[in-house]
Amino acid sequence: MTDELSRNEHLKEASRYLRGTIADGLRDEVTGAIVEDDQQLVKFHGMYLQDDRDLRPERTRKKMEKAFGFMIRVRITGGCVNPTQWLALDRVARDYGNVGIRLTTRQTVQLHGVIKSNVKNTIKAIDAVLLNSIAACGDINRNVMCVVNPDQSRAHAAAIEFSRAATERFLPHTPAYREIWLDGERIAGGEQEVVEPIYGKTYLPRKFKIGIAVPPSNDIDVFASDLGFIAIMDDKGEVAGWNVTVGGGMGMTHGEPETYPRTADVMGYCSTADALAVAEAVVTVQRDWGDRANRKHARFKYTVEDRGLDVVRAEVERRSGTKLAPARPFTFTSTGDRYGWSAGTDGRGHLTLFIENGRVVDRPGKLQMSALRGIAQTHDGDFRITPNQNIIVTNVPTDKQAEIERIARDAGLLAPWSGLRRNAMACVALPTCGLALAESERYLPDLIDALDKSLATHGLSADDIVIRMTGCPNGCARPYVAEIGLVGKGPGRYNLYLGAAFDGSRLSKLYAPDLEHDGILAALDPIFAAYAASREKGERFGDFVIRAGFVAKTGNGADFHANTGALKHTAAA
Amino acid sequence: MSSSFATIPKTAPFTEEDVALLNQVVGPASAVQRAWLAGFLAGVESVQGAGAAQPAAPARPAEPITIVYASESGNCEKLANDFAKSARKNGLKPTLVDLADLELDTLVSAKKLIFIAATWGEGEPPARAVRGYGELMGEGTPRLDGVEFGVLALGDTAYVEFCAIGKKIDERLEALGAKRVVDRVDCDLDFAQPAGKWIGEAIKTLAPPPDETARGRVIEVDFSNKPSPNTDIVEVEITELTNLNSSRSDKETVHLALAFENGTPAYRPGDSLDLYAENDAAYVDELLKLAGLSADAKLRDELIKTRDVTTLSLKAVETYAAQTGHTYVKKLIEDGAAKDWIVGRQLIDLIAEFPIVLSADHLRAVTRTLAPRAYSIASSRSEVGDEAHLLISAVRYKTNGRSRKGVASNYVAERLKRGAKVRVKLKPNKHFGLPAADKDIIMVGPGTGVAPFRAFVQERRAAKATGKSWLFFGDRQFTHDFLYQLDWQEALADGSLTRMDVAFSRDTPEKVYVQHRLFERREELVEWLDNGAHFYVCGDAKNMAKDVRASLVAAYADVKQLSPEAAEQAVAGLERDRRYLTDTY
Numbered sequence A: 001m002t003d004e005l006s007r008n009e010h011l012k013e014a015s016r017y018l019r020g021t022i023a024d025g026l027r028d029e030v031t032g033a034i035v036e037d038d039q040q041l042v043k044f045h046g047m048y049l050q051d052d053r054d055l056r057p058e059r060t061r062k063k064m065e066k067a068f069g070f071m072i073r074v075r076i077t078g079g080c081v082n083p084t085q086w087l088a089l090d091r092v093a094r095d096y097g098n099v100g101i102r103l104t105t106r107q108t109v110q111l112h113g114v115i116k117s118n119v120k121n122t123i124k125a126i127d128a129v130l131l132n133s134i135a136a137c138g139d140i141n142r143n144v145m146c147v148v149n150p151d152q153s154r155a156h157a158a159a160i161e162f163s164r165a166a167t168e169r170f171l172p173h174t175p176a177y178r179e180i181w182l183d184g185e186r187i188a189g190g191e192q193e194v195v196e197p198i199y200g201k202t203y204l205p206r207k208f209k210i211g212i213a214v215p216p217s218n219d220i221d222v223f224a225s226d227l228g229f230i231a232i233m234d235d236k237g238e239v240a241g242w243n244v245t246v247g248g249g250m251g252m253t254h255g256e257p258e259t260y261p262r263t264a265d266v267m268g269y270c271s272t273a274d275a276l277a278v279a280e281a282v283v284t285v286q287r288d289w290g291d292r293a294n295r296k297h298a299r300f301k302y303t304v305e306d307r308g309l310d311v312v313r314a315e316v317e318r319r320s321g322t323k324l325a326p327a328r329p330f331t332f333t334s335t336g337d338r339y340g341w342s343a344g345t346d347g348r349g350h351l352t353l354f355i356e357n358g359r360v361v362d363r364p365g366k367l368q369m370s371a372l373r374g375i376a377q378t379h380d381g382d383f384r385i386t387p388n389q390n391i392i393v394t395n396v397p398t399d400k401q402a403e404i405e406r407i408a409r410d411a412g413l414l415a416p417w418s419g420l421r422r423n424a425m426a427c428v429a430l431p432t433c434g435l436a437l438a439e440s441e442r443y444l445p446d447l448i449d450a451l452d453k454s455l456a457t458h459g460l461s462a463d464d465i466v467i468r469m470t471g472c473p474n475g476c477a478r479p480y481v482a483e484i485g486l487v488g489k490g491p492g493r494y495n496l497y498l499g500a501a502f503d504g505s506r507l508s509k510l511y512a513p514d515l516e517h518d519g520i521l522a523a524l525d526p527i528f529a530a531y532a533a534s535r536e537k538g539e540r541f542g543d544f545v546i547r548a549g550f551v552a553k554t555g556n557g558a559d560f561h562a563n564t565g566a567l568k569h570t571a572a573a
Numbered sequence B: 001m002s003s004s005f006a007t008i009p010k011t012a013p014f015t016e017e018d019v020a021l022l023n024q025v026v027g028p029a030s031a032v033q034r035a036w037l038a039g040f041l042a043g044v045e046s047v048q049g050a051g052a053a054q055p056a057a058p059a060r061p062a063e064p065i066t067i068v069y070a071s072e073s074g075n076c077e078k079l080a081n082d083f084a085k086s087a088r089k090n091g092l093k094p095t096l097v098d099l100a101d102l103e104l105d106t107l108v109s110a111k112k113l114i115f116i117a118a119t120w121g122e123g124e125p126p127a128r129a130v131r132g133y134g135e136l137m138g139e140g141t142p143r144l145d146g147v148e149f150g151v152l153a154l155g156d157t158a159y160v161e162f163c164a165i166g167k168k169i170d171e172r173l174e175a176l177g178a179k180r181v182v183d184r185v186d187c188d189l190d191f192a193q194p195a196g197k198w199i200g201e202a203i204k205t206l207a208p209p210p211d212e213t214a215r216g217r218v219i220e221v222d223f224s225n226k227p228s229p230n231t232d233i234v235e236v237e238i239t240e241l242t243n244l245n246s247s248r249s250d251k252e253t254v255h256l257a258l259a260f261e262n263g264t265p266a267y268r269p270g271d272s273l274d275l276y277a278e279n280d281a282a283y284v285d286e287l288l289k290l291a292g293l294s295a296d297a298k299l300r301d302e303l304i305k306t307r308d309v310t311t312l313s314l315k316a317v318e319t320y321a322a323q324t325g326h327t328y329v330k331k332l333i334e335d336g337a338a339k340d341w342i343v344g345r346q347l348i349d350l351i352a353e354f355p356i357v358l359s360a361d362h363l364r365a366v367t368r369t370l371a372p373r374a375y376s377i378a379s380s381r382s383e384v385g386d387e388a389h390l391l392i393s394a395v396r397y398k399t400n401g402r403s404r405k406g407v408a409s410n411y412v413a414e415r416l417k418r419g420a421k422v423r424v425k426l427k428p429n430k431h432f433g434l435p436a437a438d439k440d441i442i443m444v445g446p447g448t449g450v451a452p453f454r455a456f457v458q459e460r461r462a463a464k465a466t467g468k469s470w471l472f473f474g475d476r477q478f479t480h481d482f483l484y485q486l487d488w489q490e491a492l493a494d495g496s497l498t499r500m501d502v503a504f505s506r507d508t509p510e511k512v513y514v515q516h517r518l519f520e521r522r523e524e525l526v527e528w529l530d531n532g533a534h535f536y537v538c539g540d541a542k543n544m545a546k547d548v549r550a551s552l553v554a555a556y557a558d559v560k561q562l563s564p565e566a567a568e569q570a571v572a573g574l575e576r577d578r579r580y581l582t583d584t585y
């Protein structure tokens, strides 16, 4: 492994605090693209240059360049947006996007297919409702995730307050975003004057993700985050302090065992007063210790794995001037959403809606985008985007509940009956994602139709089983902490992972590689049969497959690639 | 009546037009004249024409005659030339004037005046003739008492304002005191025969009276216009046929590459090709079914290949009424409602809504010959050699509850395949060519209007032209309708195109068109023009061309702080010295 700095490091260094030549690139009207270096830089501004992969085959023949379009990822701390903001997002999605609104696995909103000449218009429109896309992507702290549990309103209030503080603390200071997208005043010699107090010129070695959880819900998958905080409640139901988790992450590369997903370690406990200082210390440790030579080894999870938890803890304590107490006990029960109505304070209610794979769009017979617009127009509470790509209409007064439920029902926004579908997630993948090896969002619904048949024959239709699919091993839908994980290998081919914990605390294990549709069904059906026949009371599917000896158990990551494969050979698998 | 003096058989070794001309002369000629002509022609053979010219030589100085033409795509211009040729042969001294350059006072100088005028747009004069026409119709036109005149009008019965311009000029000249000595003839798209006949007769009336000393009077008809290879119909092979719009676009614009096997016409950037299409068999079958003539295979073939079975002109409705005696159709005409009724309708609607027993001849009578369609050539021979490229947009629309398909564009888009053959004919346009290589050019070509500019850019690349070039293109969506995007990127990279601005109307809530971009860039635009740049507009005539001109006028007014009138003058000035050139349709 080389010590040579990676290409992106030089790029950041030379970018004049993320300006590069983006502004010039926008002026060239004859191409929808921007130059390679700027493509790296715009990520820090929350956007990606992509192209519609469905159209690739025909473009050259038609004497046209690739069908370029920008993916714009908005930064929405904890997924909280008000109706005005939702209506603005809905508007830009229709005016400038090409496939509705995409709710993400990290509680934000993405637009796709925004052509270059419309990016500024889009950014301006969302800025007008106090939203932006700064640092939604890039080697920097990303959107901070926060539990949605609306019924624990006091705990949620504390958690979201902390999330916002963290967001603020880790925002970049460069005015580049304002200058480029909002025609903001260019401070003379600005690039020299800016100081990035936390990041410096080269920001972080790699993306960095923070998540705030409040037990018993682990909806944010705290163990998949670089840095996590788990609220510890006092007996009055108030947040007393936080357990700190470090070194979680999903991404890996097929055929490169030195890359692997990793569940975070619980590093210790700190008070709310110290929490932000601890967070900052963790971020700067990764800034200074993270691998800037090899991007595939640059995530914080590898820093923790290589240096060891104790060394990291000591350095964090030194930098933050806080001694971490031993972690306090906590219990997670699930990573999923609780669909339907839940009671809030003062008679208000919260309605959790089901959005298949987070794609909010109008389809024949399912006018979901219009429905949400309709709700936003009558609703005076808030919306909360969940880490499961769903959305919650929060604080609905009693007199509005019937109407909003009707709108939702008519558009098919109420949760389906299938336990598998209720607990499913798929990443975007094709046609926009440049890294996709296989379909995901466009395929999972059909696969679930098929699996539901098999589950029905074993009387498991209503059981909550977590299934997640991604089009490549990067793991955007956190498939390695799903009871059933399907990871794209090539067109129509998936690796099947089993054995993760229902509460997201344990990774899965490769059960069978390169399965096509029928292979997936054939592999799972006998296991479903066995589960139905011989599970213990309340035993989760993910735990069962290990106890019943279908797959080996995975520890926190380093052993992810060890003794893979089907241990017990069922008829089909 | 033309059959009444058909003396020379169609089988004679002359083109149809020539045979027609010959008949006009020989047909009505007296026995003496015929005898002389026979002897004379024999003489021509033996004496190699030396003595032959002599008997025809006029006895007194040739009388001047002014021939004014108002032409856009060159038909009237060609006819005017034919007229001049045979006028000269018949003791007249012709001066040819493009209405675009007409100086009013020259009208009076000649005592004989001919106008050959086309109608464009919706009953408007050809673009470059607008000024001259305006002056002719406006105040301060000199009286034309004592002037003898005749008008030949070209048009298309498919348009409500059939030959409107010819008609107006005809009235105007009379109003100015001139004497109509030849009655106006309004020609449809198949104008060759009637126009030839009209010319023959006009010359007969206007040429000096028979010279007593001569043995009989000779009408010299110009036999010399033998078809040149460049103006022949040739069959070419389609080597490429690609819809350039993305599969997500609701438009279809075909890039067509044609290969000439034996000899490529010497086309120049700015020229067009006339494409000879066939009708949609499905449409014809439906038509025949409605007419109760499905059984007639010969008729079917004839209609598909040679007749214009879609256009519904007032003339056609009248013929239908006359031939079938259909009472309702008669009534439609008597009530004067026919003119409005035909709008947005085709022949098939007439037969569908007013069915009656029809014969094959009825159908022949209500249809005219299928005219070719012109397409700007989108390539330069210096780059594509023996090929010519066309850019054809499929015309599809719905009117009166029926979906309609443009004949030629869908013949290409839906029925032609790679490797198939198609008949084309060069249609030169010497009024839309490139300036000297060191001159700057500004090209405005949204949609298919961009076609000739691809030829321009290719030509200038090959010529290593030093002049700068600036292209304005527009269509619906950047991603799905950017015609020839890769070509433009390449041209910008290698410098054969200096800059390009685009306007896509459906990418933003508010529509943006080329005229808006022009105005946004007005500073540089006017600067280019001040430095002598030539300004070209090609494409839609209905709105685009007008809006573009208006926005250029606005640009002048704003940049140079001119009054609207002065700005208008500035642009008119560009038109007068041929630096504002249009090819619109």
Ligand code: SRM
Binding pocket: A048, A050, A071, A073, A103, A104, A105, A106, A107, A108, A109, A110, A136, A142, A143, A206, A207, A209, A221, A224, A248, A249, A250, A251, A252, A299, A358, A426, A427, A428, A429, A432, A433, A434, A435, A474, A475, A476, A477, A478
């Ligand atoms: C939209 C989203 C998936 C979804 O269906 O919701 C997503 C979509 C993409 N992710 Fe992701 N990631 C998304 C959550 C995740 C998660 C889940 C999480 O963080 O809880 C992970 C796994 C956790 C982790 O980071 O390890 C994740 C790990 C990756 C990786 C692998 C990172 C690694 O270091 O291993 C990449 C590729 C990379 O960064 O090189 C990636 C890259 C991408 C890109 C931008 C592809 C690219 O780099 O060209 C995808 C854009 C697809 C598209 O067309 O929209 N995405 N990505 C999620 C947006 C989150 C957000 O709003 O910020």
Ligand SMILES: Cc1cc2nc3c(=O)[nH]c(=O)nc-3n(C[C@H](O)[C@H](O)[C@H](O)COP(=O)(O)OP(=O)(O)OC[C@H]3O[C@@H](n4cnc5c(N)ncnc54)[C@H](O)[C@@H]3O)c2cc1C
Binding pocket: B073, B272, B310, B344, B373, B374, B375, B376, B377, B391, B392, B393, B394, B395, B396, B397, B398, B399, B405, B406, B407, B408, B409, B410, B448, B449, B451, B583, B584, B585
């Ligand atoms: C000099 C010149 C150059 C040209 N260059 C090009 C070129 O480069 N590319 C190109 O595509 N075309 C070009 N054209 C236009 C082309 O010649 C044809 O007119 C066009 O392709 C339509 O022919 P068609 O046979 O398909 O349709 P037709 O069968 O001739 O039908 C066209 C007629 O349909 C009617 N119509 C059309 N649209 C509507 C509507 N929306 N509503 C109601 N009625 C309607 C109108 O009466 C119109 O005249 C050019 C024309 C000229 C004169």
Ligand SMILES: Cc1cc2nc3c(=O)[nH]c(=O)nc-3n(C[C@H](O)[C@H](O)[C@H](O)COP(=O)(O)O)c2cc1C
Binding pocket: B070, B071, B072, B073, B074, B075, B076, B077, B118, B119, B120, B121, B122, B123, B124, B126, B154, B155, B156, B157, B159, B160, B161, B162, B163, B164, B189, B541, B584, B585
């Ligand atoms: C875009 C367009 C519009 C036309 N408009 C009319 C019209 O309104 N009335 C008419 O009688 N002929 C109209 N014509 C037919 C022309 O007058 C006819 O083609 C004529 O032969 C052209 O003569 P030129 O080549 O000298 O310009 C139109 C032709 C085109 C291509």
Ligand code: SF4
Binding pocket: A427, A428, A429, A430, A433, A434, A435, A436, A437, A440, A470, A471, A472, A473, A474, A475, A476, A477
């Ligand atoms: S998991 Fe892979 S395919 Fe899916 S969105 Fe992420 S990067 Fe794209």
